[in-house]
Amino acid sequence: ALLRRHGHDPSALLQILIEAQDIDGWLPAPTLTQIAAAIKLPRARVEGVAGFYSFLYDRPVGRYRVLFSDNITDRMLGNRALMDALCRKLWVEPDKVSEDGLVSIATTSCTGLCDQGPALLVNGRAIGQLNHRRINEIAELIRQQRPLEQWPTEYFQIDDNIRRRDALLQLDMLPGAALAAAVARGREGWLAEMQASNLRGRGGAGFATAVKWASARNATEVRKVVVCNADEGEPGTFKDRVLLNTCADLVFEGMTLAAWAVGADSGFLYLRGEYRYLRPQLEAVLARRRAAGLLGKGILGEAGFDFDIAIHLGAGAYVCGEETALLESLEGKRGTPRIRPPFPVTHGYLGRPTVVNNVETLAKTCLIALEGGTAFAATGTAQSAGTKLLSISGDCAAPGIYEYPFGVSIARILEDCGASDTQAVQVGGAAGICLAAYEFQRRIAYEDVPTAGAFMIFDGSRDLFEVARAFVHFFAHESCGFCTPCRVGTALLKGFMDKLNDGHGAKADLADIDWLDRLLKNASHCGLGSAAPNPVIDTLQKFRPAYERRLVSLDFEPAFDLDAALAEARQLTARDDPGAHLQTHEEDGR
């Protein structure tokens, strides 16, 4: 039935695997064989896709699958101690399945709940605000094998925590109002309005949205596609979660506005696996919009304006936030970034012209349709029109969502969210920039501090080396492995940071980190690899004492004791003479 529902379509492979896993909790080998045969793909291809995504399992997991969010902000709130406590109470080791198959407990990358952490996912449902009392209760519920539907509903309550509203979050729009305004202008008139707005992509890169739309519109292929990138995987960001939770109509309306401009007939919302719990309510919004004639054939009575949206789930791969990796994933493949050109606007989903926009970017287009491009461009700075949503977390009194006109200073934001004794702010997530106190007059804007929205605050008690080390571990884990500089470079970087942490670091290691930075920046295939050293380089420049106090010597220090490692070999060969010891050779100069 599952395969029939997807029409035996190879491009639905990832969705088929996700749904097949829902049946048994994991993907046994015969299931992969069956799927491969049914959709006529080589079994190796199916296995390759299944092996790529961290939320797809090739071995049994517990009937209760608990994943603790492991962003640095979760760690600051004590997630590791809570995880250890749950493991002890349920007699299970981390990353293992309990002997009775009841439960498995592990960590996962940031789950987008940094404003209400520490957090976890249990069978895909999110629970925030963990503490020892709640962990005790969860352990008891699991021991009693209570279905999630019978767990206290307040566990699953996810707050929006909107602390500051500006143009977008103040917008009270009836579904269809922005669309009607754009349709009244005609396709060309609407695109002209978008051009006047100077809207730039809110996903981080800041590309001009109207230029993207015009390129797709001018592409010769008739069938065009609009994709909303809701794969919000950057550690520390959660604004898209809030927009999808409370303003889904704005997001879907924005997708339809894009379709009107470019002439697209199909759309996808690519929803990160960590936000799967939002899917039922998003499907309900889509159903409502279809019933209201805002999706489907002849939208708003306009002949030839046919457009509908499907939701596709991701499965725990950060790299799929990169637009070409996302398209690969949408086509049911491993999320490996494509070589560009050609660009998605001419050759995107299944080779069709495709517009890929961020959730916030699309929501903002409703403002432009309603108020006009010039009014939109009047807010913000010269190169950064409009407002920006920030996801604020870490050491402050009021974490949550803050919307500001571009140009707001870091100092003002820190004051508004009740931060004190701030040592550093990581803006833009792990791949972003770490700002020290002397930079707090800098401004959020593409021309100064660009960001997709993450804003993590660290006060004077935090060790910035540990912050950087956590991000480096994150990148090493999330590298897709496609290109050698990133696959090996991120692992080496992790090794250097661990070596420093273990007290074996030397000054030469810091120079090697610099060298790795250049290698990753120049030779990586996509932004993940080139950004991976950023947190280390930034903190090394601005918080060097955090590194230097970990150096045991200024000279070369091996990562481990080679002579001790040879002990077993000496024993096997029954040798323990001076010549069999490394140190003797070195001292002899041999």
Ligand code: SF4
């Ligand atoms: Fe994959 Fe890293 Fe290469 Fe990007 S840079 S393609 S994430 S291996």
